[in-house]
Amino acid sequence: xxxxxxxxxxxxxxxxxxxxxxxxxxxxxxxxxxxxxxxxxxxxxxxxxxxxxxxxxxxxxxxxxxxxxxxxxxxxxxxxxxxxxxxxxxxxxxxxxxxxxxxxxxxxxxxxxxxxxxxxxxxxxxxxxxxxxxxxxxxxxxxxxxxxxxxxxxxxxxxxxxxxxxxxxxxxxxxxxxxxxxxxxxxxxxxxxxx
Amino acid sequence: xxxxxxxxxxxxxxxxxxxxxxxxxxxxxxxxxxxxxxxxxxxxxxxxxxxxxxxxxxxxxxxxxxxxxxxxxxxxxxxxxxxxxxxxxxxxxxxxxxxxxxxxxxxxxxxxxxxxxxxxxxxxxxxxxxxxxxxxxxxxxxxxxxxxxxxxxxxxxxxxxxxxxxxxxxxxxxxxxxxxxxxxxxxxxxxxxxx
Numbered sequence: 240x241x242x243x244x245x246x247x248x249x250x251x252x253x254x255x256x257x258x259x260x261x262x263x264x265x266x267x268x269x270x271x272x273x274x275x276x277x278x279x280x281x282x283x284x285x286x287x288x289x290x291x292x293x294x295x296x297x298x299x300x301x302x303x304x305x306x307x308x309x310x311x312x313x314x315x316x317x318x319x320x321x322x323x324x325x326x327x328x329x330x331x332x333x334x335x336x337x338x339x340x341x342x343x344x345x346x347x348x349x350x351x352x353x354x355x356x357x358x359x360x361x362x363x364x365x366x367x368x369x370x371x372x373x374x375x376x377x378x379x380x381x382x383x384x385x386x387x388x389x390x391x392x393x394x395x396x397x398x399x400x401x402x403x404x405x406x407x408x409x410x411x412x413x414x415x416x417x418x419x420x421x422x423x424x425x426x427x428x429x430x431x432x433x434x
Numbered sequence: 435x436x437x438x439x440x441x442x443x444x445x446x447x448x449x450x451x452x453x454x455x456x457x458x459x460x461x462x463x464x465x466x467x468x469x470x471x472x473x474x475x476x477x478x479x480x481x482x483x484x485x486x487x488x489x490x491x492x493x494x495x496x497x498x499x500x501x502x503x504x505x506x507x508x509x510x511x512x513x514x515x516x517x518x519x520x521x522x523x524x525x526x527x528x529x530x531x532x533x534x535x536x537x538x539x540x541x542x543x544x545x546x547x548x549x550x551x552x553x554x555x556x557x558x559x560x561x562x563x564x565x566x567x568x569x570x571x572x573x574x575x576x577x578x579x580x581x582x583x584x585x586x587x588x589x590x591x592x593x594x595x596x597x598x599x600x601x602x603x604x605x606x607x608x609x610x611x612x613x614x615x616x617x618x619x620x621x622x623x624x625x626x627x628x629x
Binding site: 262263264267268269270271272274275297298301302304305306308309312313314315316317319348349351352 | 457458459462463464465466467469470492493496497500501503504507508509510511512514543544546547
């Protein structure tokens with residue numbers, strides 16, 4: 240994933256020891272060529288797992304997920320952060336605390352689009368404390384679906400979300416793992432991200 | 435756009451004379467193959483317009499926009515419906531009233547990613563009363579950028595947003611135009627959507 244790491248280094252902005260802003264290519268402005276590459280990489284890593292559907296979270300998870308869905312030939316379901324008037328009944332819901340925004344939001348998925356026959360790949364843009372991933376996993380569990388694993392674009396390896404998930408036996412594939420943002424510098428994890 | 439119209443007829447749910455729910459392939463669950471087709475169609479219709487960037491609105495505009503951006507070789511900028519703590523300074527903002535949700539939300543774009551040199555294609559999932567399109571156009575104007583036109587996945591031709599925009603001389607390309615949802619049936623406009 241050289242293109243991703245290159246983008247992080249050249250276009251990412253380290254705002255503090257724990258905050259990396261990647262609004263230039265992932266969270267606000269989106270680079271479609273990079274998204275395609277990320278999608279193909281997720282598809283490659285989870286090939287042969289029998290994935291039937293990708294579940295992600297609006298908004299920043301959508302672009303890499305749709306590209307992964309295209310590569311894998313499966314639909315993408317994005318959880319919504321608030322209910323809309325045209326999405327009312329049969330919801331699976333989980334509470335997700337955001338450290339960045341200092342608030343808890345419910346995320347919801349219509350039960351119409353998840354079944355116990357599904358094998359789900361969860362994809363998200365960031366993994367830090369694992370709050371969003373926990374919420375998405377809860378939704379998969381509520382549906383009685385199987386979890387093939389979690390695909391993450393950027394994991395903050397210095398926060399414990401990834402370790403906790405892997406400790407639960409969940410396969411987590413992060414395309415870039417950051418060990419440190421100290422002194423304004425991005426230091427990547429040198430081993431394979433899938434450890 | 436046979437695939438789109440086919441999806442609307444077979445998977446869309448007509449909830450009233452004015453509400454069409456397409457959560458099965460566009461607004462909640464996303465069909466990546468359809469999104470690719472929509473993206474290529476937008477790219478084809480706006481080829482030669484010198485588009486430098488696509489501007490859309492989270493969340494449902496992202497998937498077709500990223501596919502269009504991939505086809506056109508340009509980045510995609512999605513407006514946010516609320517401010518986040520890591521997106522604070524230099525915002526272009528517009529108020530958008532949602533008839534579906536009966537509320538007004540600010541939508542915002544970072545000024546870092548729009549300049550007066552840009553030629554913008556605005557893409558959105560639905561066009562009804564034109565509130566979201568107006569907001570996105572306002573943001574393009576605040577940046578002093580040029581507007582190549584507006585690409586819409588589904589236009590409700592029985593509401594006046596499209597007519598008003600075209601009356602202002604703006605090119606609107608809708609991939610499906612619905613003339614009526616009366617009696618639970620979807621009736622498509624028979625002429626070219628780009629009139």
